[in-house]
Amino acid sequence: MRFLFKTDYEDDIKLFPHSGYLVSYGILLALLLIAPFVLSSYVMSQLVFVCIYATVGVGLLILTGFTGQASLGHAAFLAIGAYTAAYLQKYNVPFPVYFLAAGALTGLIGALVGFPALRLTGIYLVIATISFALIVEEILARWESVTHGNEGMRVKTLSLLGVAVPRDSPTFYFLCLSVLVLTIVGTLNLLRSPTGRAFVAIRDSETAARSMGVNVALYKVKSFAISAAITGFAGVLFAHKLSFISPEMFTLQLSIEFIIVILIGGSFSLHGAVLGAIFIVMIDPFLTYLKDDMPGMIAGIAATFGAGTATAGNIQSKVAAFASLNGLKGAIYGIIIVMFVLFEPLGLYGRWLKIKLFFQLFPLYKRATFKRQKIYVKSERNR
Amino acid sequence: MLDFVQQLVSGVALGCVYGLIALGFVLVYKATEVVNFAQGDLMMLGGFFAFTFIGMMGLNYWIGFAGAVAAMALFGMLAERVVVRPILGYPQFSIIMATIGLGYFLRSIAGMIWGTDDLKIETPFSQGVLRIGSLVLAYDKLSVIAATMILCTLLYLFFNKTILGTAMRASSENMLAAYYMGIPVKRVVSIVWAISAAVATCAGVLLAPITFIHSNVGLVLGLKAFPAAVLGGFGSIPGAVVGGVLIGVIESMAGFYLPEGWKDVAPYLVLLAVLLLKPEGLFGHHVRKKV
Numbered sequence: 001m002r003f004l005f006k007t008d009y010e011d012d013i014k015l016f017p018h019s020g021y022l023v024s025y026g027i028l029l030a031l032l033l034i035a036p037f038v039l040s041s042y043v044m045s046q047l048v049f050v051c052i053y054a055t056v057g058v059g060l061l062i063l064t065g066f067t068g069q070a071s072l073g074h075a076a077f078l079a080i081g082a083y084t085a086a087y088l089q090k091y092n093v094p095f096p097v098y099f100l101a102a103g104a105l106t107g108l109i110g111a112l113v114g115f116p117a118l119r120l121t122g123i124y125l126v127i128a129t130i131s132f133a134l135i136v137e138e139i140l141a142r143w144e145s146v147t148h149g150n151e152g153m154r155v156k157t158l159s160l161l162g163v164a165v166p167r168d169s170p171t172f173y174f175l176c177l178s179v180l181v182l183t184i185v186g187t188l189n190l191l192r193s194p195t196g197r198a199f200v201a202i203r204d205s206e207t208a209a210r211s212m213g214v215n216v217a218l219y220k221v222k223s224f225a226i227s228a229a230i231t232g233f234a235g236v237l238f239a240h241k242l243s244f245i246s247p248e249m250f251t252l253q254l255s256i257e258f259i260i261v262i263l264i265g266g267s268f269s270l271h272g273a274v275l276g277a278i279f280i281v282m283i284d285p286f287l288t289y290l291k292d293d294m295p296g297m298i299a300g301i302a303a304t305f306g307a308g309t310a311t312a313g314n315i316q317s318k319v320a321a322f323a324s325l326n327g328l329k330g331a332i333y334g335i336i337i338v339m340f341v342l343f344e345p346l347g348l349y350g351r352w353l354k355i356k357l358f359f360q361l362f363p364l365y366k367r368a369t370f371k372r373q374k375i376y377v378k379s380e381r382n383r
Numbered sequence: 384m385l386d387f388v389q390q391l392v393s394g395v396a397l398g399c400v401y402g403l404i405a406l407g408f409v410l411v412y413k414a415t416e417v418v419n420f421a422q423g424d425l426m427m428l429g430g431f432f433a434f435t436f437i438g439m440m441g442l443n444y445w446i447g448f449a450g451a452v453a454a455m456a457l458f459g460m461l462a463e464r465v466v467v468r469p470i471l472g473y474p475q476f477s478i479i480m481a482t483i484g485l486g487y488f489l490r491s492i493a494g495m496i497w498g499t500d501d502l503k504i505e506t507p508f509s510q511g512v513l514r515i516g517s518l519v520l521a522y523d524k525l526s527v528i529a530a531t532m533i534l535c536t537l538l539y540l541f542f543n544k545t546i547l548g549t550a551m552r553a554s555s556e557n558m559l560a561a562y563y564m565g566i567p568v569k570r571v572v573s574i575v576w577a578i579s580a581a582v583a584t585c586a587g588v589l590l591a592p593i594t595f596i597h598s599n600v601g602l603v604l605g606l607k608a609f610p611a612a613v614l615g616g617f618g619s620i621p622g623a624v625v626g627g628v629l630i631g632v633i634e635s636m637a638g639f640y641l642p643e644g645w646k647d648v649a650p651y652l653v654l655l656a657v658l659l660l661k662p663e664g665l666f667g668h669h670v671r672k673k674v
Contacts, residue, residue, distance in 0.1 A: 070476050116655065119662040122475050123418045127613045128658055130606075131651035142644040252606070256483060263480055327598075330491030337484030341477050342469050375472035376558040 013192040015185075032177060036170035044173055048241055049281045050274075051176035052234050057261040057273030058183050059230030064259070065267040066191065067223040068203030069117065073129030074258045076136035077228045079250035080106045081235020086153040086245060087146055095160050102236045103229045110228020114221035133255055140247040152246025155239045167241050176237050183230055184270055190226070199223055264340050266347025275348040283336075287329055295320035345372070385517060390639045391632060396524035398631020399531040400593070402624035403586040404608035405615070406534060407579045409623040412612075413542065414551040414575040417467060417478050421486035422583060423605020424493075425462075429455045429584025430596035431493055434502050444506055452584045459580025460573045471572070472558065486602070494598040501595040504588065523592040530589050531624060534582060539620045551575055607634075610654040616664025626665065629653070 004017060016022050036044055056078060063069050081102040088098035113132055120128050140147045147153065158165045158172065165171045190196050198219045201209035210216050239245050257280055265276025299316035303309070322328075344351055350370070358365045407422045419425075432454050436447035466485050470477055506523065513520045542548035554561040554568045561568050587596070594600055611630045615622025630650045637649035657665065 064476075070479075116659045120658060123412075123479075123617065124613060124658060124662060124664075126418075126479065127609055128655060131610065131655050134606075134651050135648050135655075138644060138648045259480065327491035327494040330487050331495070334484045334486070334488030334491065337487065338466055338481050341481040341484065342466070345470075345473070345477060372473070376562075 015188060015192075029181075033174075036173050041168055044170070045168060046281055046285065048167075048173050048176050048237075050277045051173075051180045052237050052241065053258075053261055053277035053281055054274045055176075055180050055183050055234040055237070056231050056258050057265065057277050058180075058187050058270055059227045059234065060258050061262050061267065061270060061273050062187060062190070062199070062230070063223050063227035065262060065272070066196065066203060067199040067220065069220065069223065070122070070126050071129045071227075072126050072252065072255045072259060073113070073131075073133035073136075074227075074231050075250040075252070075254035076133040077106050077110060077231035078235040078238060078254070079136060079140060079245075079247070080109055081232030082155075082239035082245050082250075083140065083147055083153070083235075084232070085236040085239045086155045089156055095158055099233065099236050103232045106232025106235065107225045107229030110231075111221050111225040113228070114224030117224065118217050118220055130252065130255075133250075133252060137247055137250060140250070147247070150247060152244055155243050155245060157243075158240045167243055172240070176241075179233060179237060180274075183233070184274075187230075187270060195219065195222065260337060262347075263337070264347055266349030268346065269349050271349040271352075272347050275352075279348065283333075284329075287332065291328075346370070386639070388518060390635050392518065392520060393524070394632035394635035395628055396520075396528055396631070397635060398611070398628035399528045399624070400586070400590060400604070400627070401608045401611040401630050402627025403527065403531045403534065403589070404583065404604055405612035405623035405627050406531075406538065406620065407583045407586070408608065408612040409615070409617060409620055410538065410579040410582065411575060413618050413620070414555050415467075415471065415572050416475070416555050417471070418475065418482070418617075419579070420479055420482040420605070421462070421489060421601075422579070423601030423603075423608065424486040424489040425455065425459065425580050425583040425601070426587040426590075426604070427596065427598060427601030428458065428489055428493060428587070429580070430504075430587030430591050430600070431497050431502070432584065433588040433591065434497070434504055434596055437504050438502065444504075448588055451588060452581045455580045455584040456577040459576040459578075459583075462580070463573050463576035467576070468569070468572070486605075490598050490602065497596075497598070499598060501597045502591075503595055504591040506588075506592050523589075527589045527593070530585060531627075534585060535620060535624045538578075538582075542620060547571070547574070607650065610650055613664055614654055614657055616666040619664070619666035622664060622666030 002018065002020070004011070006012065011017075016025075035047065039047070056074060059077075060071065060074055063071055084102040084105050085098050088101060093101075113129070117125055117128060141150050143149075157167070158175075160171070160175070163171075165175065191199070198209065198214045201212065201214055202216055202219055202223075206216055242249070261276035261280050262272055263276070264279050265274065266272030295316045298319050299312040302315050303312040340347065346353070354370055357369070404423060404426055407425070408419060411417055411419045411422070429451055433447055433451035436442050436450045437444055440447075442450065462485060466481050467478065470481060506526075511522045513522065513525060542552065550561070550566045550571050551574075553564065554566055554571050558568055561571075590600075590604070594604070607630060608627065611627035612623050613626070614629055615624070615626030630653075633649050633653055634646055638646035641649070
């Protein structure tokens with residue numbers, strides 16, 4: 001186990017606390033850079049989605065994970081980013097300009113949403129953000145002169161400095177990756193600055209933060225604006241990746257997916273956003289894979305345990321029928337969410353920390369380290 | 384003028400539907416401070432249970448109704464035991480996520496068992512209308528209004544006049560203190576979930592002739608009932624019904640007088656406006672925290 005000796009206050013907020021971080025992140029970055037030349041185009045396409053979802057996840061983490069303001073309306077911010085890009089593109093605005101414009105507009109709208117949210121907490125905030133998202137969805141469907149309503153909008157191929165960047169080219173992947181990396185580094189810097197500390201203070205206790213001189217209203221609005229702007233940037237990439245956008249893509253379902261990203265990844269660290277994004281993007285192909293291959297596998301196992309050919313075939317067809325049931329995906333989704341909330345509240349990244357600690361302390365690891373304290377309900381109405 | 388009255392009445396009927404679902408939200412919230420996003424799905428499941436008893440097994444309507452309510456009460460206790468109890472007291476957000484997960488699960492399970500078609504239950508109120516002057520009211524809508532009023536009154540009396548109701552309010556206020564006072568908090572919470580699932584079933588069965596039963600009905604109506612509960616100030620039983628009626632009336636008025644598209648948005652706009660002016664809802668009371 002490594003012990004860090006801190007001799008300076010600056011040591012507390014270093015981006016890379018020790019050289020191990022540099023090595024491991026360097027290797028990760030190198031692997032990501034050679035990925036498009038090694039992996040198949042299908043996997044690359046999935047990786048692009050991982051980058052986009054992770055960017056949104058980071059944005060949501062700033063708001064929900066670090067400032068403690070729940071939002072079930074982030075699909076709306078994504079939609080605003082995507083539609084701004086699609087609209088400005090019609091007038092031949094260059095990519096860097098509409099990319100920034102989309103972020104700025106979404107950030108502005110995020111700040112506007114933040115103002116009413118100042119007075120709301122807990123469940124009221126959740127319902128207010130849901131309402132906002134539903135209203136945006138309806139506006140997108142009705143404001144036909146700009147958004148083309150339910151017909152949707154076609155997004156032209158991205159052109160960067162005069163060069164066309166198709167949505168499945170390595171360049172597009174590098175663009176998404178660099179947006180993600182810049183977002184993460186920017187957010188890390190934000191979180192170790194006074195602003196980030198104010199966010200965390202507000203999350204932990206609004207009253208205490210206020211009495212320490214934190215301007216709660218200002219920082220809440222800031223948090224909303226930054227979170228929305230990042231989501232808006234992701235929206236531009238999302239629009240280009242799909243090359244077609246319509247209002248029914250940005251439903252409550254998508255907002256819930258974003259929340260699942262940070263819930264499953266772990267909502268206390270930026271690692272969580274990336275891990276959660278990998279999880280949510282990979283779950284669909286994984287379920288399809290299971291659906292196709294599970295029946296054969298189970299029949300094979302049954303055969304090795306001495307079941308006759310007829311029985312094995314019978315089992316195979318039964319499992320296949322079960323796996324192709326309508327809506328099985330929803331059930332699995334539901335079970336996964338409930339399981340994570342109940343048994344792994346710190347998410348995938350929390351699990352990784354536990355595994356790491358287990359090996360670091362090897363014979364001395366205690367399960368109780370991460371055991372949750374018994375908590376009793378105390379009314380939030382008096383808060 | 385007649386149009387206006389007709390719209391008003393049908394808005395009230397629609398609002399009672401929302402109010403009936405919102406009652407379930409409020410019950411659970413009042414007693415455990417848990418916001419149950421799966422409430423609409425419990426309603427959907429109740430409707431399917433009733434369909435199984437009445438439509439498929441051919442029981443009498445009232446017996447089937449009672450059977451569905453009893454079965455769902457048990458199911459509510461089960462859901463509480465498995466999903467909610469282990470995380471009771473943890474940040475509200477985790478509980479919201481858990482109930483969202485439960486909702487996903489229930490929707491897809493219901494879709495697997497009962498299929499994806501719209502189902503219908505034959506009820507004594509299915510046909511016929513009441514005419515007052517030139518005003519027309521369908522019996523199925525009247526039955527919803529009546530049931531909402533009765534349930535609301537009963538639950539209000541239950542919470543404010545009985546010992547069990549007081550115990551429920553106490554355990555939501557401060558669970559540990561309630562334990563010290565000898566209140567069996569776990570049992571109280573499980574009874575609340577049973578009652579709330581039973582109320583949801585009533586809603587589901589009464590709605591069956593109006594909205595039909597399909598696996599997504601809970602999600603759609605739940606999303607409308609939710610603002611109703613918030614509008615009324617989440618912890619208030621009469622508030623839930625008033626909020627529901629307001630949402631219903633706004634929706635039907637907006638559908639009639641405003642251009643297309645406003646109907647779906649108007650309730651949420653009003654909700655946002657109310658939250659801006661009175662963040663604790665119309666009937667909620669705001670208590671300042673003592674430091």
